[in-house]
Amino acid sequence: MCQNRGVAYIEPGVVEVQSIEYPKLALGDRKCHHGVILQIVSTNICGSDQHMVRGRTTAPAGLVLGHEITGLVIEAGRDVEFIKEGDLVSVPFNIACGRCRNCKAGQTGICLNVNPGRAGAAYGYVDMGGWVGGQAEYVMVPYADFNLLKFPDKDQAMAKIRDLTLLSDIFPTGYHGAVTAGVGPGSIVYVAGAGPVGLACAVSCHLLGAAVVIVGDMIPERLEQAKSFGCEVIDLRKDVSLADQIAEIIGVPEVDSAVDCVGFEAHGHGSESGTEQPATVLNAAMTITRAGGAIGIPGLYVTGDPGASTEAAKQGNLNIRIGLGWAKSHSFYTGQCPVMKYHRQLMNAILYDKVQIAKAVNVEVISLDKAPKGYQDFDKGAAKKFVIDPHGLIPN
Numbered sequence: 001m002c003q004n005r006g007v008a009y010i011e012p013g014v015v016e017v018q019s020i021e022y023p024k025l026a027l028g029d030r031k032c033h034h035g036v037i038l039q040i041v042s043t044n045i046c047g048s049d050q051h052m053v054r055g056r057t058t059a060p061a062g063l064v065l066g067h068e069i070t071g072l073v074i075e076a077g078r079d080v081e082f083i084k085e086g087d088l089v090s091v092p093f094n095i096a097c098g099r100c101r102n103c104k105a106g107q108t109g110i111c112l113n114v115n116p117g118r119a120g121a122a123y124g125y126v127d128m129g130g131w132v133g134g135q136a137e138y139v140m141v142p143y144a145d146f147n148l149l150k151f152p153d154k155d156q157a158m159a160k161i162r163d164l165t166l167l168s169d170i171f172p173t174g175y176h177g178a179v180t181a182g183v184g185p186g187s188i189v190y191v192a193g194a195g196p197v198g199l200a201c202a203v204s205c206h207l208l209g210a211a212v213v214i215v216g217d218m219i220p221e222r223l224e225q226a227k228s229f230g231c232e233v234i235d236l237r238k239d240v241s242l243a244d245q246i247a248e249i250i251g252v253p254e255v256d257s258a259v260d261c262v263g264f265e266a267h268g269h270g271s272e273s274g275t276e277q278p279a280t281v282l283n284a285a286m287t288i289t290r291a292g293g294a295i296g297i298p299g300l301y302v303t304g305d306p307g308a309s310t311e312a313a314k315q316g317n318l319n320i321r322i323g324l325g326w327a328k329s330h331s332f333y334t335g336q337c338p339v340m341k342y343h344r345q346l347m348n349a350i351l352y353d354k355v356q357i358a359k360a361v362n363v364e365v366i367s368l369d370k371a372p373k374g375y376q377d378f379d380k381g382a383a384k385k386f387v388i389d390p391h392g393l394i395p396n
Helices: 047-053 154-159 161-168 170-180 196-207 220-227 242-250 280-288 322-327 343-351 357-361 368-379
Strands: 005-011 014-019 036-044 069-076 088-091 138-141 188-192 212-217 232-235 255-260 289-296 331-333 363-366 385-388
Touching: 005 368, 014 368, 036 088, 036 161, 047 368, 069 138, 069 161, 088 154, 088 161, 154 161, 161 170, 161 343, 161 357, 161 363, 161 385, 170 196, 170 255, 170 289, 170 343, 188 196, 188 242, 188 280, 196 212, 196 220, 196 255, 196 357, 212 220, 212 242, 220 232, 232 242, 242 280, 255 280, 280 289, 280 322, 357 363, 363 368, 368 385
Parallel strands: 188 212, 188 255, 212 232, 255 289, 289 331, 363 385
Antiparallel strands: 005 014, 036 069, 036 138, 036 385, 069 088
């Protein structure tokens, strides 16, 4: 009998490494001939996972976590034509059929066929179709030919695996936030949040040619990490308005583009930084983005938040100043990143040394058994991106 272990959500604040079922090429009672089984090489802890672990979603106990997956194909279904056993692949966190109208339009984050409850699915995530997560030793991936990105040279990829592991979510998500905010050569950008996605977004802004990238956060270590690759930083604990702090940097109190990399657990600024205020980032972004500018919103917002402080926020209803955004003709772009839109290009940027994303987000490799501590450290604001190496395959 093949063995498997995975990281399971138990209750708010608690995850455990447990023995779990070894994956099968099956979807319920029928064979999944279009799927593969992966031996996982790397699987990352995501800020989105933390929302569940903090008890801020309706995630059920026992959910196997993990949607950022890179692995080796060890078994392929009968109908898999182009992915072969032994291939090293990146798995987009979006599960997509490749057949529905949204997939055909490149909107793989909202596939219509992989989640009976709503559009869009992901591995190991609440309300996203019930797919088993990849913070484990082995996982099944459906629609393999469509979903998987094969690395062209396995040895080359393993030498850069700390960077390439970020292609499953965080790097494309940060890049998507920058692209949808209209970042380009000469742009002046404000990125809210210096967690891993915010840092990935800031790197992406530089890659896209931004002239100035300003990152705001409340954790000094994260701000130092942003400064380490050329960002200007703002400590949002200061009792000075965001607009005034931006003016101190660039001479005017507004930017061309803003990206929300925080989401629904946002806190107030200045003297209110200790209080959760879920609309803070969105309202601040509208305040400091120039008329006609764009706001990218890769930060997560949910329809159900049992830990919210108000009844409205528990349903995802926030006190947003939409009139301000309307008056300034802002463009807003929400939703999950369609990873396949970007991951091949970003892979090439990594392989040809155009970007050092692992260094920018401060990757730290840990074993599967240390995943619970990784969750604890991440929750405390560690300026790191924790990458789980279940089999000890990542070179030192």
